[in-house]
Structures are given as structure tokens and as C-alpha cells.
Amino acid sequence: MKKSGEAMKIKKIVNITIIALCLCLAAGVGVFIYNAESSYKINNDFESVPLQFNPDDSSSSYQMNNVEVTVYGGFIKGTKKDKNGTKSLVIRALSPLPSMKIKGKTTGNISLRLENINPDFYAKSIIANNLPTAKVAVNTLQLSVAFDVGEIINIEPVQPTGTDSSGKNKYVILGDNRDGYDTFAQIIQQANGLNPVFVIDNGDLVFSGKPNQYRLFDKTVGNISTTLCTTMGNHDIRGNGRDIYTMLYGPAYYSFDFADSHFVFLDSSPGWAEKQAISDEQYTWLENDLKKAQGKSIFVISHIPPQDPRSDVTKNEIPNYVNEVKENGNWLEEKLNNYSESKSMNHGFQDPNEAAKFENLMSTYRVDTVYLSHIHSYLEYTKDGVRYLITGGAGAELLTKDSYYHYMIAKIGDVKTATIVELPSPANNYISRYGATIQLFANAMYEENPVPVVFVIAGLVLLLILLIIKLYLWKKQPLESLWKWLIDVAIFAVKRFKELFSNKSGN
Template sequence: MKIKKLINFTIIILCLCLVVGVGTFIYNTISSYEISNDFVSVPLQFNPDDSSSTYQMKNAQVTVYGGFVKGIQKGKNGTESLVIRALSPLPTIQVKGSNAADILLLIENINPDFYVKSISGNNQPMTKETVNTLQLSIAVSAEKTIKIEPVQPSDADNTGKYKYIILGDNRDGYDTFEQIIQQINGENPVFVIDNGDLVFSGKPNQYRLFDQTVSKVSTTLSTTLGNHDIRGNGRSTYTMLYGPAYYSFDFTDSHFAFLDSSPGWSEKQAITDEQYTWLEKDLKKAQGKRIFVITHIPPHDPRSGVTANEIPNYVNAVKSGENWAEQKLDNYNESKDMEHGFQDPQEAVKFEKLMSSYHVDTVYLSHIHSYLEYTKDGVRYLISGGAGAELLTKNSYYHYMIAKINDVNTATIVELPSPANNYLTRYGATVQLFAIAMYEENPVAVVLVIAGFVLLIFLLIVKVYLRKKQPIDTLWKWLSDIGKYAVKRFKELFGNRSKN
């Protein structure tokens, strides 16, 4: 009777664990992202032609160049701050008032010390809120404009002095990416480029983990979209957190243009016509500067022996309910040797001709989980995809790059501990990586599901025991008798010898 009660109680706990665990997992997958209860996002308003974003607050018009208005943060004392996220290390802010008012601004994603030092002739109260956030209090007068304009370092001052970091494909490699963040903070770069695949499948809980990690970056993080980032509702979450899909900025006499090629893994066109139109105008204006273009998917896959990419049918297949396509897209073992460049060879030629025509110095890419480099028509293409995602490409390793402003010939590769370069070790590391990622993204769900399966195994053992109780008891008695006889016989044989 006691055993039956125990079984019934265990079944109830088992069901609760599995239902709550699976329910929590589904909720984490489909729920929308919320930064905090005290934050209200605003729809993105961004003009890529001059990298500007405008918002009306308290009868004042706030315009930021080199950033965008992200939302409104409510303070504990009831105050409201307009949150501006920088896209460049030195964003310019202009506040024009129609009536007298006090405006609080939170500028995030900057190096506060570097930003303040770059501002001349400004007496606005400023407070360093976090390692990458600065609060400004601005007293606006009627019909007057206040402009906070950092001074760009001169070419003579920054040769070899300022550096930036390039990395990509951090995705679900949380431990490695955390190590990289710690290391690059020690390098004190003016900005960091993460060129795509920030998360694995665009889910809110994955973006939450990424956002928590990069909140520790003590300088400007400039991002672009990867094909994994836009899965599900990933694009809308990215836009809310990190702004426009394409933009550009200058630092001294160097120009950096960021593009969205994320559809290029599963669709025929990687970069939209709208972007190409903008890019050509942007590159024309940047002539005379050193130009760097950043996007996720390379126009060509420089590896030899790759096969044609069969994923272009993915979008239509998913719409028609053929789930095998999603499984195939997720199966990196099948896709790792596929062509990872643009799906349309004509678009690849168009892109590379555009880079050459406007004298682009370097194109930074990722998408392939390795370090690769090639030159085409005078343009250098650097692929850096080693910031944490699984390593199955031959001779790949975890890494990031350090480059110096105005020193185009120098790029230092910093290698991190990586699994041994053989398939057995790397597949084992990949399984471990996915298991850790699953727990990091859904700790409660994973613990509950594991507990449910442990209880299920316990029930199976009890059920087998009850069904086979008599033979099991007989076997146990037989083993016990053998043990007793063996001990007795041992004493008889060896006990007599010791007496003699």
C-alpha cells in the first residue's frame, strides 16, 4: 500500500515537472523581449543618409547623429530619461527647445571617459552610470539649441594610438564570448565590431543573454545582423535593442559602413536594392578616407571543395510546412561544407565590383566559423567567425582580431583555447556547447525536465521490481547465500592456515 502511494505521488511530481518544464521552455521561446519594467521602447526613427534619429520630448526636439533614440527609462523617483544608443564612438546630440525644460539623457554604448574627453566647451552636468552609459542633464531654454559635439581625433594624433576589435559568430558559445569580453576590455579599444550571428535562433531569452553580456563592454559595440539573428521574431528584437540594419560612421579619416546580408543564407538576394542604393551614395561621400565595410555573409566562400548550398528552398519549404528544412538548416554537420557565400553569383560580382570601384580597403565578414583571408581586385576580405560558435571547419579556432586606426597593414589575431583539431574532439565539444547553451538559455526548464526524466526512470525501476518481485527476491537471496557461504569458506581455509 505504501509503495502504491509513493508511486502515485511520484507520478504527480513527474507530470508537474514535465508540464512546467516544457511550458517554461515554450514561454521563453515565444514571449516578447522586455528590457525592464521601467523601460518603454519607441519605434525606430533613423535616417541612414546622415545617421540621425529624432524624438520629441518635453517640448524639446532631440536629434542624435551617430546613434538612435531607443526609448524612455523611468527612474525610481518618477523622472524620465531619454535613452540614446550610440552607433559610433562619438555621437553628436542636438536639443532644441520650444519652452524651458530640463531634459535627462542616457547615452549608452559608449566609453564615457573617452566621450567626455572628446567634448570641448560644454558645461552640461554628466554622470557615469555604468561602464558604457553616461547621463546628461540639459536645461533647455525656449527657442535655443544646445549641441553636444565631440571632437574627432586628428590624423596626426591617432596613428597607432587607437584600436578597434573585430569578432563574429559568438552565438551560443557563452563561455568563450564571456572570456573575449573580459580580454577586449583590457585592450581599451575605441569600439568593437561584432559582425553577426549574435544569437542562435533569434529567441528573446537568447537576446537577453547576449544583451547582458555585452552590457559589460566598456566601449561602443557596433553590430550587424547574421542569418541566425533574424530567425523567428529576431529582427524586431534586434531593431529594438541595437537599431538600424545598416548605417555608417567616421572615426578620424576612416569610414565604417555596416550592411545587412542576413537573408543571404536562405534567400537568393543577400543585400536589398535599397541598401545598395544607400551604400553607393555613402561610399561616394567617403572617398578620400580609408573605407571599411562590415557585413555577415561573404560574397564568395574562399574554401576549396565546398558544395552548392541547398538552403535557398528553405523559405518556401517552411511556409509549406516541410519541417525537414528547418532541421537541415540547424544541422551544421550537413551545412558546414556548403557554399557560404551569396546564393546569386551575379550579386557576388556586383558587390565585389562596388567594393573595388569605391576603393574599399577591407571588408570584414564572418558566417564561416574560422579565420580566412583573400584579396580580390585590390580589396582585402577578412573572415573572422571564431567568437564562440561551434568549430567544425578544418583548422578553425576561437579568436578575435585587433586592428589599429590608420594602420591598415596590421591586424593581430588573438587565439583563445579551442578543442583539438580532430572530428571526435570537436563533435564532443559541440555537443557540450549546445548542452551548456540550452541550460544557460532555459535553466528552470532544463532542471525541471531532467528531474522529470529522473523520476520517470525511478518509476520504471519500481515497476520492473514490482512485476518481477518474486524472481528478484529469489535472485537476491541466492546471491546473499553465495556471499555468506563464500565468507564462511574463506574463514575455514585461510583461518586454519594462520593457526598453523
């Protein structure tokens, strides 16, 4: 009866553990799918509007409450309900100093919420307009504009002119932050300390275009205290990623002027999976845009480089990486090295003719620098007088030898100099780098899906408990016999010890 009762208890524990295991795994998988596939919603007080953007003059227009608002160098993102119940028109800047035109059809007042700017920098540039302004976030300014019937109000920030030899006006360039959240957060913190006029992120903002990944990225870049200028990478458009990107960050391609410099942002994200990287529509727009920008310093930003320079350049040896593996020193390291060197390294345009077309456009219209990423490293090459800088070290895995985490700093008006800032990176051998990659993906999985990960880990712990119980039941009799034998050995040892030492003391 005793054994039967014990068996019933064990069976009950097993059944409860199995139910808990199934619930944990089901909850983990369910929440993961919901986080990854659910529709993206910024918050309950925000309502997005369909993107209306004219890349020819970088303008976006919207009519709200008998007033028409047109923004140049930004786009109308949506409306936000304020705490007092009124609605603000949300404008996202695509440039550091967007201008606006407000045309009233009746007498009234409109609240404008201008996000993705440096509020202090922008407020100083429109001081002549004498508008009530309030800084509502680290990168958001609230403006209140009163108007009369038929009145047109132009908000035109004062643009800096000429070159800046002091280096006061600088910008930061980074790429391929993706799921390297720790490294990316370090870059944002350091960038804020530099107080740049804008930050360029040239693609692969997220790993696979999932809503939860964009939600985390958008929360992270909300800490940037200036304008963030983005372009899409091949990872960003996976799944429904392009639609989410458009809602959050606007058009696929655009341009703006700052001082005597012209910046052009292109969408080459299809180039990883499709033969043509940049659409014919973009090429037509690009050529017209470059024609209008002649006489300025021109910088073009895109994700996928026209060609992969890794096979044509001398390796960039990094002095502070001393963990190089000597020849025949480590079997596994040699195998990983052979694999990395033998696999395809072509991360440029798939069509060589398109690569030549792109590079010809750059040289024909005297582009100074093309900023690219896609390759998780720092590389550069010059073609027909145009400098191509590949900076893909903002957080994604580093598997190219001699690569390191980094970002770049450039000065407005200085077309020749760019400073590379290096961050802590995996040691320069493949074992360490593959290990760091596994850790990066594990951390990213938890950052993006903390609740599902906790449920799955709980399920795995319960599974381990079940296996231990199963092993115990399977080996119960041998274990009990072993336990008895160990007890008998211990008893005999104690008895024999006493006999030996008692006899010795008696002698």
C-alpha cells in the first residue's frame, strides 16, 4: 500500500509538470508569434496618415481643421491627441531644419508637433517667427500657430552658410546596428555627447522587419537628441517591414541641403534578393536631383554598395587585436578560417552593369562621398574621383576578419576628413567572433521577446525536471540498491575503524 501511494504521488507530480510544461511552451510560442506578427501601433493617442511625399522638392502636405500644412524637408506622420483633448499634427523631420507653410481657410489655431529634431537648435533658427514653442521630448518641439482667413504663414529656419572650419557643425554616420542593442546604445550615448546636427543610419535598422523589432528600435532612437536620417537595408524590408518603416520614418528616398552641402538618401534594399538594387524611378529622380545640386558638396547615402571591395584591398590590420591564431595552432580556428575565406564574399549589386551605371552617375555629377554599409566592417575605395565609405559596424555580428564595431564623425564643409571611432569588439579570431555572434543573437532574442523567452526557459526547466523524474523511475531499483550498499559500506567502515583503534589503544 505504501509503494502504491508513493507511485500515485509521483504520477500526480508528473502529470502536473506535463501540464505546466505545455502551458509554458504554448504561452511562449503564442506571445512570440503575437509580438512578431501583430500590427504595429505607436500608441493609443496617435493616428497615422498615409504617406504623401513629393521627392522632387521634399514636400508633404495635409489638411486639418480648415488649415493646410505643407512641410519641406519632412513629412506629415499623423495626428496625436493631447492631454487636453485637442489634436496636434505630427510632423517628422527628414532634415535638421525643415520649413513649413501654413495656409488658413478660416481664423484659427493649429498645434504642430515637430519630432526628430534638436529642439533648441531648431527654436533658435525660427526665432524671427515669434511662435510659442515648447520642448516636449529630447527630440520633439511643440509649436502653436495662429492664423487668419486666407493668411499664409511661412516658417523658414535660418540655414547656416559656408564652410565651418571650427567643426562645430558635424554629423555622425553609422550602419548595420540591427540587433546589436548594447553597441548601438553606446553609439547613441556618445553621439548625444558630440551634439551633431544630424545622425545618419544607412540601413539594417532591425533584423527581420518584425513589428516588435521596429518597436524596440524606435524606442531606442527616441533617445537621440537630434535629427536621425535613415535609409532602408535589406533586413528592414523583410515581411511587412517596408510598410512599418514608411509609417515611422517616411519615404524610401529623399534629399536635403544643409549649409553648402547636399545629402541624398537612396533605397537599395532590394539589391540583396533581386537583380536590380535601385529602381528606374529612383535613378531618374537621382539624376535630376544631382543636376540641381551642382556647385554644392554632394553626399549620397545608401545601404548596399555597388561593389564589394574586400577581394581587392589589403587587409586592414588592427594593432590592438593580438589574438591572431598562428598557422597550425588551432584546428577549429583553421577550419573556420578556411570556411570564411572560401564562401562567397560578394555583397555588392548583383548586376555588374547596374554597379557601373551607379558609379558613373556618381562621378559624372561630382559626388564627393558615398556612404554605404551592408558589410559589417569598415572599408573604403575610390572610383573615378568619388570616395566610397562602407561603415557597417554599429552592432550587427562581426564575422569578417579585422572588422570592429565603430561609427564615423564628419564635419559639414569638410569633404575629405572622416574620423572613425572604434568601440569594444570581439577578439580578431573566428572562434571568438562566432561565440560573440551566438551571444548577440541570444541577447537580441531576449530584448525583443522577454516574456516568451521566460516562458520557454520555464518550459525547458520543467522538461529537465521530467527527465530527472523519468530517469529516477527507470533506475529506481538500482539506485536504491546502490544507496543501501553505500550505507552498508559506511557502517562497516565505522565499525572496523572503531575495532582497529580500540585494539591499538588497548595494546
